[in-house]
Amino acid sequence: MSDAGPLLQVRDLTAAFGRAGAAAPVxxxxxxxxxxxxxxxxxxxxxxxxSVTARAILRLAPEGASVTLGGRVAYRGRDLLQLPAREMEQxxxxxxxxxxxxxxASLNPVMTVGQQIDDMLRHxxxxxxxxxxxxxxxxLGLVGIRDPASRADDYPHQFSGGMRQRVMIAMAVSCEPxxxxxxEPTTALDVTVQAQILxxxxxxxxxxxxxxxxxxxxFGVIAGxxxxxxxxxxxEIVERGAVDAIFRDPQHPYTRALLAAIPRxxxxxxxx
Amino acid sequence: MNDAAPRPGAxxxxxxxxxxxxxxxxxxxxxxxxxxxxxxxxxxxxDSLAGPTAQHWLGTxxxxxxxxxxxxxxxxxxxxxxxxxxxLALCAGLVLGLASGYxxxxxxxxxxxxxxxxxxxxxxxxxxxVVAALGPTVPNLILxxxxxxxxxxxxxxxxxxxxxxxxxxxxxxxxxxxxxFDIATRHVLPLVVSPIIVQTxxxxxxxxxxxxxxxxxxxxxxxxxPNWGSMLAEARQFMELAPLTVIxxxxxxxxxxxxxxxxxxxxxxxxxxxxx
Amino acid sequence: MxxxxxxxxxxxxxxxxxxxxxxxxxxxxxxxxxxxxxFAQAAAGTTSISAEALDTIRRQLGIDRPLWEQYLAxxxxxxxxxxxxxxxxxxxxxxxxxxxxxxxxxxxxxxGVIAFVLGSATGLASxxxxxSADWLVRGLNSLLLAVPNFVVATLIVLLFGLYFPSVGIFxxxxxxxxxxxxxxxxxxxxxxxGLTVSVTIxxxxxxxxxxxxxxxxxxxxxxxxxxxxxILLHYLVRNALTPVITVAGLQLAxxxxxxxxxxxxxxxxxxxxxxxxSVTTRDYPAIQAIVLVAATVVLLMNVAVDIAYARVDxxxxxx
Numbered sequence: 001m002s003d004a005g006p007l008l009q010v011r012d013l014t015a016a017f018g019r020a021g022a023a024a025p026v027x028x029x030x031x032x033x034x035x036x037x038x039x040x041x042x043x044x045x046x047x048x049x050x051s052v053t054a055r056a057i058l059r060l061a062p063e064g065a066s067v068t069l070g071g072r073v074a075y076r077g078r079d080l081l082q083l084p085a086r087e088m089e090q091x092x093x094x095x096x097x098x099x100x101x102x103x104x105a106s107l108n109p110v111m112t113v114g115q116q117i118d119d120m121l122r123h124x125x126x127x128x129x130x131x132x133x134x135x136x137x138x139x140l141g142l143v144g145i146r147d148p149a150s151r152a153d154d155y156p157h158q159f160s161g162g163m164r165q166r167v168m169i170a171m172a173v174s175c176e177p178x179x180x181x182x183x184e185p186t187t188a189l190d191v192t193v194q195a196q197i198l199x200x201x202x203x204x205x206x207x208x209x210x211x212x213x214x215x216x217x218x219f220g221v222i223a224g225x226x227x228x229x230x231x232x233x234x235x236e237i238v239e240r241g242a243v244d245a246i247f248r249d250p251q252h253p254y255t256r257a258l259l260a261a262i263p264r265x266x267x268x269x270x271x272x
Numbered sequence: 273m274n275d276a277a278p279r280p281g282a283x284x285x286x287x288x289x290x291x292x293x294x295x296x297x298x299x300x301x302x303x304x305x306x307x308x309x310x311x312x313x314x315x316x317x318x319d320s321l322a323g324p325t326a327q328h329w330l331g332t333x334x335x336x337x338x339x340x341x342x343x344x345x346x347x348x349x350x351x352x353x354x355x356x357x358x359x360l361a362l363c364a365g366l367v368l369g370l371a372s373g374y375x376x377x378x379x380x381x382x383x384x385x386x387x388x389x390x391x392x393x394x395x396x397x398x399x400x401x402v403v404a405a406l407g408p409t410v411p412n413l414i415l416x417x418x419x420x421x422x423x424x425x426x427x428x429x430x431x432x433x434x435x436x437x438x439x440x441x442x443x444x445x446x447x448x449x450x451x452x453f454d455i456a457t458r459h460v461l462p463l464v465v466s467p468i469i470v471q472t473x474x475x476x477x478x479x480x481x482x483x484x485x486x487x488x489x490x491x492x493x494x495x496x497x498p499n500w501g502s503m504l505a506e507a508r509q510f511m512e513l514a515p516l517t518v519i520x521x522x523x524x525x526x527x528x529x530x531x532x533x534x535x536x537x538x539x540x541x542x543x544x545x546x547x548x
Numbered sequence: 549m550x551x552x553x554x555x556x557x558x559x560x561x562x563x564x565x566x567x568x569x570x571x572x573x574x575x576x577x578x579x580x581x582x583x584x585x586x587f588a589q590a591a592a593g594t595t596s597i598s599a600e601a602l603d604t605i606r607r608q609l610g611i612d613r614p615l616w617e618q619y620l621a622x623x624x625x626x627x628x629x630x631x632x633x634x635x636x637x638x639x640x641x642x643x644x645x646x647x648x649x650x651x652x653x654x655x656x657x658x659x660g661v662i663a664f665v666l667g668s669a670t671g672l673a674s675x676x677x678x679x680s681a682d683w684l685v686r687g688l689n690s691l692l693l694a695v696p697n698f699v700v701a702t703l704i705v706l707l708f709g710l711y712f713p714s715v716g717i718f719x720x721x722x723x724x725x726x727x728x729x730x731x732x733x734x735x736x737x738x739x740x741x742g743l744t745v746s747v748t749i750x751x752x753x754x755x756x757x758x759x760x761x762x763x764x765x766x767x768x769x770x771x772x773x774x775x776x777x778x779i780l781l782h783y784l785v786r787n788a789l790t791p792v793i794t795v796a797g798l799q800l801a802x803x804x805x806x807x808x809x810x811x812x813x814x815x816x817x818x819x820x821x822x823x824x825x826s827v828t829t830r831d832y833p834a835i836q837a838i839v840l841v842a843a844t845v846v847l848l849m850n851v852a853v854d855i856a857y858a859r860v861d862x863x864x865x866x867x
Contacts, residue, residue: 060767092773100771105764110786119782120772171772389571392843396805397823401839404827405579481696485809488698489824504702508813511706518706522699530694537690 005077006033007178007211008057008096012071015052023068026052028235034179039205039212041222041243043258044232050215051101053232054183058092075179094124097172101184103164107156113140113167114152117174124175139170143200162193166200173204179211180204186221198225220262223247231255284541291535298351298531305348309341313498323516330520334510339503343520346498351528353410353493354479357417362472364422366461369429374437374456384430387423395420399482400491408491417482421475428471432464439463466543470536477532484525500524561851569847573626576840577619580832581611591635591832626840632833636826641837645822649841652818654723655741655811656803658734663742663749663803664796670746671753671792672785678758685750693747698809701740705813708736720816737814741806745799752795756788763787790857797853801846 011031016023027049034040042050052067059080061067073080080091100106108116114136121132133152140148143166156164165185172180182201186194202225205212214226222229222243229246231239231254239252250256301308315337322332330339372383390398399420406412436442437460445455486492487501495502500521507517591605606612625632631641674685708717717736721729760766761784769779808820815821819838826834 058771060770089773089775092771094773098768098771100764100768102764106768108765108769108783108787110790111782119774119778123772123774123778168768385567385571388568389575392568392572392847393575393839394801394805394842394846396808397839397842400808400823400827401576401579401835404830404835477694485696485698488809489812491827504699508702508705512709515706515710518702522703525696525699526691526694529696530691533690533694 007036007038007076008034009074009077010053010057010072011074013053013056013073014068014070015049015056016068016070018066018068026235027056029071030232030235030237032230032237032240034211034213036178037209037211038228039214039226040228040230041226042213042215042230042232043217043219043222045217045258048232049235050232051183054098054181054213054215057181058096058098059088060098090124093120093172093177094175095177096179096181097175097177098181098183099165099168099172099185102188103161103168104188106168107164109156112153112155113159117152117167117171120171121174135174136170139174140167142173142204143167143170144196145170161189162197165189165193165197169197169200169204173208173210176208177210179213181213181215183215184217185214187217194221201225218262219247219258231258284538287534287538288542289538291531291538294527294531295535298347298528301344301347302351302355306345309338309344311338311341313337313342313345314496315341323514331514331516333503333506333517339517339520342498342503343500343524346500346503346521347524347528349410349493349497350480350483350487350500353413353417353483354476354528357414357483358421358472358476358479360414360418361421361425361475362468364418365425365429366468368422369426370433370456370461372426373430373433374460376434380430383426387426390419391423395478396482396485399486400489403486403491408486408494410493413483413486413493417479420482421479425468425471425475428467429464432467433460436460436463466539470540470543473532473536473539477529477536480525480529480532500528558851558855561854565847565851569844572843572847573623573840574619576836576843577622579839580836581615581618622836626837631837631840634831634834636829636831636834641833644834645819645837645841648817648819648822651816652804652807652811652820655734655738655807655816655818656800658731658738659742659745659803659806660796660799661742662738663745663799666742667746667749667796668753668789668792671750672757672788674750674754675757675761676780686754689747689750692743695744697740697744697806698813700743701737701810701813704736704740718815720814734816737810737816740813741803741810744806745802748799748802749792749796753788753792756791757784760784760787794853794857797849797856800849804842804846 010033012029013027013031014025014029015027016025018024030049030053032040042053044050055061056067056069057073057080059069069081071081075091075095080088083091107113111119114133117136117139118129118132121127121135122129125132127135136152137148140152145151145163145166151159156167159167165188169185180201185201186197189197198221201212201214204210212226214222216222226243229239229241229243230237231246231252233252233254239246239250239255246255247259250259306313316335317332317337319332324331330343333339333342368383368387372380393401399416402416402419403412406416442455442459445459446452450459483492484499484501484504487499488505490502490505492499492501503521504518504525507514507521511518591609603612611618622632629642631645633639634641634644637644670685670689674682674689677685705717717733719729719733721733723730766779766783769783804820807818808823810816811818811820812824819842823835823838825831826838
């Protein structure tokens with residue numbers, strides 16, 4: 001497959017909650033590109049629309065909420081927003097995978113973690129039960145879970161938060177996607193575990209050659225992880241650029257405020 | 273939240289209106305009773321097991337009595353027993369639940385264990401055993417059904433009382449020397465009234481079932497007074513000959529319990545009790 | 549939760565049930581002895597009996613002794629399976645009760661299965677249709693809830709009597725005689741018994757499915773690109789089932805109570821019909837025994853439900 005164009009091309013993406021007519025806009029027409037293998041960061045405080053943007057790419061809305069999407073989300077030239085549901089299922093998990101914020105709530109409590117990776121492999125790659133299990137064990141080892149063969153048969157509640165996020169990452173990369181969207185992947189974790197998870201994401205990105213879209217409220221997380229940064233505020237991208245440039249010379253006052261918040265957050269965390 | 277269905281408030285009001293209209297019909301039957309009936313419920317005619325005619329809208333029973341008249345007069349007795357027993361159960365439930373929840377401690381322990389014992393029996397089985405022991409008269413029926421449904425109501429009273437009694441305004445009332453009895457009845461009770469109303473309505477529906485089921489088995493008010501349950505049982509015996517005689521009492525029983533179910537659902541949404 | 553803590557929890561739960569069981573036995577005993585109506589006269593089965601003969605009966609039954617002594621004698625008998633002698637058949641009540649109890653157990657089990665299948669299916673449909681045809685399912689549920697099981701049974705009998713007289717709905721066949729005929733003969737009774745209970749299960753299933761739908765792991769399953777069917781079965785239904793099963797277990801009391809009516813209507817020789825017959829013939833020892841057994845079964849079932857829930861909860865809970 002040619003890597004000439006961008007992997008993902010988002011144009012004038014809008015998202016609004018509620019039914020047409022009485023809808024409240026959350027994302028107000030944003031555009032950006034992600035090149036194959038590139039890592040980009042989305043930074044902004046909660047409610048700025050960055051998570052909604054991430055979910056809009058995969059057309060995921062919270063159950064029961066109706067979200068109206070507009071604009072264009074082109075993956076390798078195909079507009080995902082226009083794709084039939086069946087074909088969208090082939091993109092989700094296989095081409096574009098996602099890691100969510102809360103590893104405590106992201107795993108199905110009544111299935112073993114192995115089963116939850118197996119079912120994805122078997123669905124997308126038509127693996128046999130046995131082959132899927134071999135791959136699952138490999139994946140769990142890859143993300144740094146010790147004794148993966150026996151841990152695969154454990155239930156989510158038998159894992160710590162950090163370990164569960166590793167499982168989620170193993171699941172997300174199981175079909176070797178082109179793009180991994182990580183939505184606040186470390187927010188719910190202890191500080192020491194946060195660094196481990198970030199290192200794991202960085203390593204996997206290089207090993208598997210996938211693009212990464214890292215979403216966070218914390219500029220501290222972005223540094224050293226991504227090349228491009230998009231700063232979001234009230235549903236719009238207010239500043240964009242190379243990560244070093246933005247750290248060195250932020251233009252938008254909102255970006256400056258976010259950057260100024262980093263050390264404060266760090267000290268507050270250490271003291272708690 | 274983004275339901276296409278009408279807003280919960282509107283739906284609650286609609287259900288409540290329908291329920292109240294149905295209740296009005298029931299109350300009218302209960303109050304006006306005999307004066308609404310076209311004939312005396314005990315007047316026999318030679319024309320037995322007749323189908324619906326201009327004279328007898330619902331037909332006649334095995335000894336030629338007018339079924340519509342019996343249905344109306346029978347409704348009166350069914351509903352009177354229902355309302356009386358639920359009123360009694362509600363009083364007992366209020367006293368026990370309030371005392372148990374408000375006083376707590378040993379009172380709570382003893383009352384709740386006693387109610388647990390009653391709760392352990394299947395409702396209808398206990399009702400049969402008690403009626404069998406006491407004998408099937410109207411006062412005994414009322415007493416029996418009241419006993420059977422007291423635990424449910426007492427529990428519904430007790431649970432919210434337990435939390436409300438710790439609220440600030442209760443402490444405030446106590447600190448200025450309001451009598452405990454007045455605190456319990458004036459400051460705690462009004463705040464826990466919504467779930468009680470809803471549960472009372474549901475209990476009324478269940479009681480319709482229990483009253484009619486007992487008389488269906490022949491343990492209701494003694495004959496010859498008509499009653500929906502016994503009418504259904506009589507109709508069942510002649511079902512092959514006059515199948516339509518079953519329909520009247522069956523519909524009456526369903527209508528009455530549906531009234532209280534609709535009311536309970538409407539009240540639940542209007543008062544926002546345990547919404548989901 | 550380890551095996552040790554689990555065992556301790558079972559013991560504790562059983563221990564808490566013992567005082568209630570004792571209370572139940574007191575109620576079952578007092579109902580028949582302390583209330584109006586002459587026990588001895590009922591035992592004799594006739595009112596035309598001399599005072600001396602009545603005294604003899606009283607001495608034989610031990611009802612000339614203080615009430616508490618009688619209770620202890622009755623209770624200690626009940627503990628070893630001696631539930632007294634029937635006034636009517638003069639046989640041990642336990643021997644009369646056991647076969648009827650098994651029939652009722654089968655009927656309620658079948659009704660429970662029907663109620664569970666019907667209720668969880670409609671509840672799931674209702675939750676999935678929220679915002680469109682949900683109101684139809686819920687409306688039908690409310691209507692169904694308003695139709696008492698004996699009315700359902702009567703209407704079924706009427707319907708089959710009029711239109712399918714060949715089906716023969718009163719042909720109860722014992723299981724040992726012809727298992728297949730036994731199952732078919734209990735099908736309609738079980739349906740009338742289970743219909744109302746299915747409404748409770750349906751409403752609870754609906755609430756549980758809606759609750760589970762909003763969980764993150766369901767969205768994760770969609771992000772994994774799994775087909776809708778797999779998400780529904782493995783993520784929604786499996787998680788929603790746990791609370792529903794416990795609710796279903798608690799419906800046993802309703803089924804046992806309802807079996808009295810259903811067995812009488814369909815002439816099934818179960819415990820319910822036995823109770824009805826005993827009430828009619830004033831067979832007090834039988835009534836006592838049935839009341840005691842039914843309440844004990846309900847209590848033990850509640851304990852089983854609690855334990856089942858704790859087991860599942862231990863696996864589910866994150867702590």
